[in-house]
Amino acid sequence: MGEISVKIDNEIDETDVIDINNSKLPHNGKPIAKIEVSPNEKYLVTYSREDNSIVGWNVEDKVEGQIELDQPFKLSNKNEDTLHHMCVSDDKKLVYTYGIQNRIQGAMYDMMNDNSKIEVDCGFKNCQYCTFNLKGELILYCYPNPTIYIYSSKTKNNKWKHTKTYWIPVQFIFITISINNKLYLFLNDSIYEWDLDTEKVIKIFDNYKEIKYNNKLELQRYVEKNIKITRNENFACIKTKNKIIIYTIELEIHVASLDINNVTQLNMFIKHPDLCPLLFPLLFPLSNSIQNSEFWEKCLGHLKRSDQLLKNFPQNNIHVTSKNAFIILDGKIRKIDLEKMILNRNSLFKDSNELNYNNSDEIIENWYFDNDFKVNEGSYETDDRLNILLSNPYMYTDIIHVLFQEVISNYVYKDKLEKIQNLTKWVVINTGQDFELQVFKKFDDSSEWSLISSIIEPYQVKIKRLLGIKLINDNTIIILRRYGPHIYHLNENNKSISLIYFYYMDLYSEKILSDIYNRIFSKPTLPSPNRNSYFIDKWVTSIKNNKELILKYGVELLIFAITKHDLELVDDIYKRCIRYFKEEKNNCVFLSIITSTMPLLDEHYPEFISKYSFDTAMVMNSPIYNTRYHKRSSYHLHPFQIEIINLSWWTKYNELMGRLYNNYKKIFWLLYVVQILIIIPFLPIYFATFYILLKYGLVNRSFRTYDALTSLYFYVDNIFSEFKNASVIVFVNPYINFVAYPKDYNWFSELIKPQSSPFVKTTMNKDIYKTWNGESLINFKWDTYGKYYYAIIWTGFMALLVCFTAAATIPQEYIDENVQKQLLITSIILGFIHLTFEIRQIIYDPIKWIRDFWNIFDVIAYVLPIISSIIWLKTNEMNIIPLLSFSCLFLDIKFLLFFRAIEYFGVYFAIMISVAQQIVSFLVVLFIIIISFAHAFYILLIPRSQYSFDERTNNNDPNNPWNLANTYNLIFENGTMDSNPYIIQPPNGNTNMFVNFSTSLFAMYKFLTGDSSALSNWSYADNPSLAILIVLFSLLIVVYLMNLLIGLLNNAIEKDNNRVSYLIQKAEILAEIELFYLFPHQRRWKTWFPEVIYYYTDADKTHEKVKEMIKNDEWDTDDKLKKNLLELLNIEQVVNKPVDEAILRKILEEMKN
Known part of the structure; x- marks a missing residue:
């Protein structure tokens, strides 16, 4: 192999070259300070601080043993002796960071391409952490402006461009980033996991003991030193000091706690093959109390005996990943297959002779039989909870498929079946009278079987029901009986057998069994228990007594109990969920069982909602701490969710402007001036737009800005911003998963009849909003999306109001006819748009829509302008003035109703509606009495003879309108008056309002308001009956009932909680926006509809x-x-x-x- 060197600094042209074929040890024999492995463990790099060099090693080519040295090179930059972090990809891309404090730099090299230097578009400035994920993407964490950059492995001109950028709120403390894109953060003594792909966040740890620290730097050092995390698809393991917490991803709860200094607990937990790859990396470097213990002798013993490991070696020189362990020996790296290491350790419990472990039989015997075995009950309980999770039947559907197929091919009832696996034997006996399940264990192959546990289930009807059995593992068995598959689990600690899965069905024939298997059980996933399963008491009892089962099936069981009206079972489930939650704050998921069924509870047992509201009031999530907030806003009951802001587009835009500023000054300043000229005419829209962009995290003030668009907004905002300090407490809102919508949906169906959330179905329940939890929930929804959509709806209505009012109000001489027609056409279009949303509400729930008075008023306000506009355009005549007046009236009142969402006005609207609902029965009684009096007056004062308003009728009927009309007589000069009327004022419909019943009703209404003119045309002295009726009406209605009504109104106002009524009113508005104004996919956004809300x-x-x-x-x-x-x-x-x-x-x- 030829000479290989890496260029580190632009100012240094030469690097020291090491011949990898010479006899020198790697790093010139200097100790190795760091080891980093590529994501898929194909390549490894080591770093020596004393030698100031990095060496690459080929891992993929070696299964086990000493791995081959690939490429060493020496760092040359004067600052590179302070290397902080390094990482390497599977294709040998090397990244490392170096420097001091806030002057940290980084470098990236392609070790497969002549060590050529690779640039990144955002640079490595202040890069505190780097890693590669399984996709080969580079992830950087930069500080003090906490930012995550993700770079694609696809390069252009040997330069990597970032694809995503996330800004982390400054109060978070960075922990680590896993190779599967999981970001871990620390805040308020809690650890959060953020998925960089799905952008979902969950809390995986909550520390009950508050960590004491003087400043954030001290806390950061504590977190870096004491917290480590490993994870797979099913579990996450969190190491804090000497404790390891095991967290289940599926159920989102802690299932076990391990003290790494307790050898007994290590034996108990490490025996699980699925947990070993997670636990081993957290156990190194070893704690001083166990590094020479029996436990590690078992794990590493075979390596020492086979000379792969020295008898005495520094155990801190072990680097463990999820697949392998890498041991530093004499400056070289040995690879150990972790699976073999685990098998070697577990084999000790099967073969006591392997290590000459003389008392191993006794240990295993004590494991099952000795009550004096010193392990606390909590360890037993958590270990069995792990066993149940690791024996999850949903993970072994292939075994269940085989069992069904075997029974279908040989459908015969059996009396007795047994299965043996390793040192465990399961025996199933079905005599027809009862069902018996037995579990036997033995210590080794030569010992006798000993009964560990058994259960007997008597049958009410004597019948054989056993069809077949299969073992899932040593402690879990599936039994197919006539009434469905049963899966049982053996708890080794308390020697009990529990039912962990059951699906009820009557398999009375081979044909039925085959049909059910093809329809239900042939699928790749195991079906959830059906409703009939919950009629079986043993299954219900099993669910209630197991936390994991109640999390899986608790919602279905509670729904079953409510619909079956089993109040005792409802109360039992409720109390268990509350108790499990209060045992550990991180168990919020238990509350979702209750909140998910709140619509049913609201319908059948609303008292449980009231109880829940007060049982979960003020659930503290963090201690008191000081913060700064804007004086114009209130931090009290301010809701939020734990989230990281995606600034990918903002970063790219800012980067572009930065390049223009640094490289193309003239173009930059020209663009700057253009932006200013565009902003000035649209200042209000500009500030509103940027406020929304800042609200939703599309822009961020933490980055340096170059352009005029953002610089102006931040400058003005800083001028008018005043902040003050306050002591705040963070509470968790206990309405878990309360606002979430079903994940599966059909786009077309959602537009016609959308699915709802528990929040939408329970908006009218007052108990939810009597505590701060309900109010903070409304505040979150309103601040997140409600007020923006409400403003859009209000603006759309204002357009309708302005167009129609202008067309109907402006005189003809001041408005062009064509303009008027365009306004009317626009009114029709806008009216139909608004009416469409009302029609969707009617389709969604007609009964609920009719019960809401505001809905009927809204339809009238939209329909009248549409009809008026159509008639006006069709006839082109102003003969619809009454219709226009009513249309404008309802539009104006509708405009006023929009203020009901604003707290200052909304309280009064809530009072009006709630009080009206309380006195509606009294108003009905009052109306009937008024009708009765109107009827009496109508009978008394109706004309008894024929008459006509066009021709005078002269008769003796005192109720004749002509006899009641005003007359004017002629007075002669001698002072006498002519007996015949000289002038008669013709009567009209108001002369005698009792000529028909409808006007007599109106006359009574006028009398009720104090206008008695309708009765003033008769002489009371000549009509004693009329006088009596007037006195009765005034005493009963005007004096008594009206004053009684005023008193009832006062009592209703005092009795009603006006703020709660206002919050309910606001919840109704928000529910309407969610269902009919948001798109289906928007209702699934986790940022708008999160599982957990804090405030x-x-x-x-x-x-x-x-x-x-x-x-x-x-x-x-x-x-x-x-x-x-x-x-x-x-x-x-x-x-x-x-x-x-x-x-x-x-x-x-x-x-x-």
Whole structure:
């Protein structure tokens, strides 16, 4: 192999060259300080600080043993002796960073192409971390402006361009980036995992013990030193100091905790082959208390005996990945197959003679039989939870397929079946009277079988039901019985057998079994249990007693319990979910079982929503800390979600402007002036647009800006921005998965009748919005998308209002006829657009639409202008003035109704609606009484003879309109008056309003308002019945009932929680926007509809709220989470209530008597 060198610095033309064929050791025999392996473990590089060199090694060509040296080269830059980090790709692209503090630089070389230097478009300035992912993409983390750059492996002119850029909020502390594009961050004693592909974030760890630190740098050093993370598709393992937490990806909870200094626990956990590749990398370098322990003797013993490993060697010289272990020996690298290492360790439990381990039988015996084996119960429990997860039947569908096919080919009921695997035997007995399952174990091949555990299930009807069995592993068996497949799991720790899967079906014939297999069980995934499965008590009991099962099937079980009206089961599931959550804050996923079924609970058992609202009030996510916020805004109840901002387009634009600024000054300044000229005429639109861009993270003020568009906005914003400090607490909103929509959808169906979320179905439940959780939920939705879409809807309505009002109001002499027609046509188009959304609401839920008064009002406001415009255009005459007046009236009122979403006005709209709903029955009674009086007056005052308004009718009927009309008599000179009328004012419909029943009703309404003119044409002295009716009406209606109505209105206003009613009103608006104004794919955006929402609260206001809740007996003093909040706020747990003086006097009087 020829000489190979790498050029590091542009100012240095020559590098030291090392002949790799000479007898020198790598790095000239100097110790190796760093080892890095490529993502797929095809190549490896080592770094020696003393020799200031990097050496490449070929890993792929060697299965095990000493690997081959490939390429060494010596670093020449004077700053490169402070190398911080390095990484290498599978195709030998080398990247490393070096420098001091904030002057860190980086370099990248292609070791397969004459070590040519590779440039990156954004440079390596302040690059703190680098790695390659499985796709061969380069990922850089830069600080102090925390940014993630992802570079594609496709190069152009030997220069890599970034494809994605993410900005990390400054409060986060970087941990690491995995090869499968998982970014890990630390915040408020919690660890978050961010998927750079899907942009989904989950919390994988929550530290109960608050970490003490003086500044962020000290905390950063703590995180870097004590936290390590490994992950695969099923589990994530988090190492914090001497603890390893195992987190399940599917269920999103912690399932186990391991003390790495406890050899017994290591034995217990490391025996799982799926966990070994995750645990081994976290155990190196070894802790001092176990590095010479029996555990590592078992793991590494065969290597020492085969001379692959020295008898005594520095165990810190082991670098472990998910596939291999690399050991540094005499300056060279030995590769060890991790799978063989694991098998060697596990074989010790099968063959006690391999290591001359004289008492291994005793250990294994104690493992199953000795209650004095010193392992705590928590370890037993978590180990079995891991066993259940690792025995997941959904992962072994091929075994289930084989079982079905065997039974179909030989459909015969059996009396007894048994299976043996390794040192475990399962026996299934079906006598027809009962079903018995037995598990036997033995210590070695020569020992006898010993019964470990058994269960017996009696049958009510004597019938043989056993069809076949298969073992999934030593501790898990699938049994196919007549009523479906059963999967049982053996808990080795407490020697019990539990049912972990069941699907009910009646397989009474071979044909039925074959048909069900083809329809249901032949698919690559195992079906979830059907509804009939939950009628079986043993299956329900198994779910309730296992955390993992209740997470998988809890939602279906709770739905079953609600629809079956099994209140006891509903209450049991609810209490278990709350208890599991309060055991560990990271178990928020248990709450999603309740929130996902809230629509059904709201319909059948609404008291559980009220209970949930107060049980989960104020779930603290972080301790008190200080922050700065804008004076014009409030941080109290400010919602947020943990997210990283994608700035890919913004970075590319900023980079382009930066290149123009540095290389093409004239073009840059010309463009700058053009931008200023464009901005000036559109300043309001410009500021609004940039506010939205900044809100949604499309631009960011953390980067240096060159252009006028962003520079002007940030400059003006800084001038008018005033900030103040405040102490805040972060709470988690317990409505987990409450706003999320189903993932699977049909685009066309969603436009006609969209699927809904639990939030949409429960908007009218007041209990949700009585706590800060509900209010913060509304704030999040409103701030994220609600207010922007509401402004667009309002603007669209304003266009309709302006067009129609202008056409109907402006006099003909001031408006051109063609312009008027265009306004009317525009009104018709806009009216139909708005009406389309109302029609979609009617199709979605007709009953709910009719019950909402605002919907009917909206339709009238849209339909009347459309009809008026069409008639006007068709007839071209102004003979529809009444229709125009009503159209404008409803449009104007509709405009006013848009203010109901603004809190200042919305509270009053909420009062009007809620109060009207409470007194509607009283208004019905009042209306019936008014109708009754109108009927009485109509009977009394209706004309009894024929009459005509066109011709005078002279008769003695006192109710005749001509006899009630005003008359004018002639007065003679002698003062006498002519008995015959000289002038008669012709009567009209208002002379006697009781000629028909409709006008008599209107007359009563006028009397109700104080206008009695309709009854003033009769003489009360000559009509005593009329006088009596007037007195009765005025006393009963005007005096009594109207004053009673006023009192009822006052009570209703005082009784109703106006703020809660306003929040419900706002929730209805948001639900309407979600369903009918957002596209189906928008409703699936995780940034708009996240699984978990957090919110800030002001510490002082929280203190006041907690004291208020304690005073009102709304605080659970036994709740551990609430106790922690009391301690944080320095509130005494017992609050003395003031004594009611009236009650005290009453007690004293009773004592005297």
